[in-house]
Amino acid sequence: MEAIDPAYGTTTLLLMAAGAVALLLFLIMKVKLHAFVSLVLVSVVTALVVGFPLADIPDVLMFGFADTIGSVALLVAFGVMLGRLLEVTGGAQVLADTLITRFGEHRAPLALGVAALIFGFPIFFDAGLVVFLPIILTVARRFGGSLLLYALPAAGAFAAMHAIVPPHPGPVAATEVLGGEIGTTLLVGLPVVVVAWYVGVLLVSRFLGARVMVSLPDAVFGEVRDGRGRSEGERADESDAQRLGDRPPSFGTVLGLLLVPLVLISFDTVLNTLITAGVIDEGTDWAEFLALLGFTPVALMITVITAILVLGRPRTSMERVGKIVDSALGPICSIILITGAGGMFGGVLELSGIGAALSGSLSGLGISLIVQAFLIATLLRVAQGSATVALTTASGLIAGAAGDANLSDFRLALLVVAIAAGATVLSHVNDSGFWLVSRFFGMDVKTTLRTWTVMETTLGLSAFLIALGLWVVT
Numbered sequence: 001m002e003a004i005d006p007a008y009g010t011t012t013l014l015l016m017a018a019g020a021v022a023l024l025l026f027l028i029m030k031v032k033l034h035a036f037v038s039l040v041l042v043s044v045v046t047a048l049v050v051g052f053p054l055a056d057i058p059d060v061l062m063f064g065f066a067d068t069i070g071s072v073a074l075l076v077a078f079g080v081m082l083g084r085l086l087e088v089t090g091g092a093q094v095l096a097d098t099l100i101t102r103f104g105e106h107r108a109p110l111a112l113g114v115a116a117l118i119f120g121f122p123i124f125f126d127a128g129l130v131v132f133l134p135i136i137l138t139v140a141r142r143f144g145g146s147l148l149l150y151a152l153p154a155a156g157a158f159a160a161m162h163a164i165v166p167p168h169p170g171p172v173a174a175t176e177v178l179g180g181e182i183g184t185t186l187l188v189g190l191p192v193v194v195v196a197w198y199v200g201v202l203l204v205s206r207f208l209g210a211r212v213m214v215s216l217p218d219a220v221f222g223e224v225r226d227g228r229g230r231s232e233g234e235r236a237d238e239s240d241a242q243r244l245g246d247r248p249p250s251f252g253t254v255l256g257l258l259l260v261p262l263v264l265i266s267f268d269t270v271l272n273t274l275i276t277a278g279v280i281d282e283g284t285d286w287a288e289f290l291a292l293l294g295f296t297p298v299a300l301m302i303t304v305i306t307a308i309l310v311l312g313r314p315r316t317s318m319e320r321v322g323k324i325v326d327s328a329l330g331p332i333c334s335i336i337l338i339t340g341a342g343g344m345f346g347g348v349l350e351l352s353g354i355g356a357a358l359s360g361s362l363s364g365l366g367i368s369l370i371v372q373a374f375l376i377a378t379l380l381r382v383a384q385g386s387a388t389v390a391l392t393t394a395s396g397l398i399a400g401a402a403g404d405a406n407l408s409d410f411r412l413a414l415l416v417v418a419i420a421a422g423a424t425v426l427s428h429v430n431d432s433g434f435w436l437v438s439r440f441f442g443m444d445v446k447t448t449l450r451t452w453t454v455m456e457t458t459l460g461l462s463a464f465l466i467a468l469g470l471w472v473v474t
Helices: 010-030 035-050 054-088 091-103 105-119 125-143 148-164 169-178 182-211 232-237 251-276 285-294 296-312 318-351 354-363 369-384 387-405 409-422 432-440 445-473
Strands: none
Touching: 010 035, 010 318, 010 445, 035 054, 035 318, 054 091, 054 125, 054 251, 054 296, 054 318, 091 105, 091 125, 091 251, 105 125, 105 148, 105 182, 125 148, 125 251, 125 296, 125 432, 148 169, 148 182, 148 387, 148 409, 148 432, 148 445, 169 182, 169 251, 169 387, 169 409, 182 409, 182 445, 251 285, 251 296, 285 296, 296 318, 318 432, 369 387, 369 409, 369 445, 387 409, 409 445, 432 445
């Protein structure tokens, strides 16, 4: 759908956006209305207030909802299936034990973050998070303390790679729009991500984890407790015949399973980069087949089937395996619906023209191009929620000025980093990723704002300050 021509000035649109967010927070935090209901209700009210034609409002609501839920539902479903199999067969414990042994007990969060940085190179944020979730929970269960100590370093690593480093779609699109070189953006983005992650995520997660206690969620993988505090898996494990963890897989087997989606998804992302760069002709049959295998839901489906054959079937019957993966699906329905509703709210704000009005008013200010890029992306991020939309829209808005400035490829890469940094900060209730993190880690809205939003902001600010410093000295 196309955005409507706003009937209000920038100030009025900004007040409308702020009012919508305030109403949403009030309904969820004070009224205690369910987040899914609150998001849909506020989306409808916002669409009415902004002035969408009544006949168009259903399509407006479905624009963000369908797009978000279509991409998230399959990823989350296959991800939790894989996570459940890794958990009940002892695979997650094996991987956690090996990582902790290699890095040391006191550096467990560092180990998780480094692994997530590596796996996050081709894997999108949401897909990487669901694959890593059982490992995060296993390490947190072993060492105790706040879940934030272990969850934020890994989740922040995936978020940083997804926002800043090609071949992810946001930085690739921004580089293309600005006329830069993807290879240069990659070479510049990688060290920036590593430093920004260490400063803005790992160190901040230690600070937050020491002050905010987030207990381990019990129901993410379907572990409904009985009256004696046992999960379904624990009750099943009491039978010797059904104890799947008696023969845990090797570290190599678990690592190989996690590499399956990494390799398959890299087919799609790397091939898209090569096609965009003109190295491979678009429409080549073998490239399209590999791209299909690398389509994230297909890659995760193949990984789940592989896990069933490698982890599940050698240890128990297919009927038992079916029950294991089925038990993982029920608890994630709420996650999927809330995430989709968050996309609905973001879509309404996007189509309302709020983001365009804000960025248009700022683009004429006489400030440094890299600062302007960061601020425009930040306003777009706050206004409509999607980091990818903020990144691609902001790059389009400053492309003319960047072209007039005749910048080098290095400076164009720094612009991409600055835009990505602005598109990362201040994740809040109109961001579907906010809800994904909130529900996966069992945090309420207030806690998620105090932790995830703060960490995303420090991550984005760290990346921007690095880019700004490099901009000044070059």
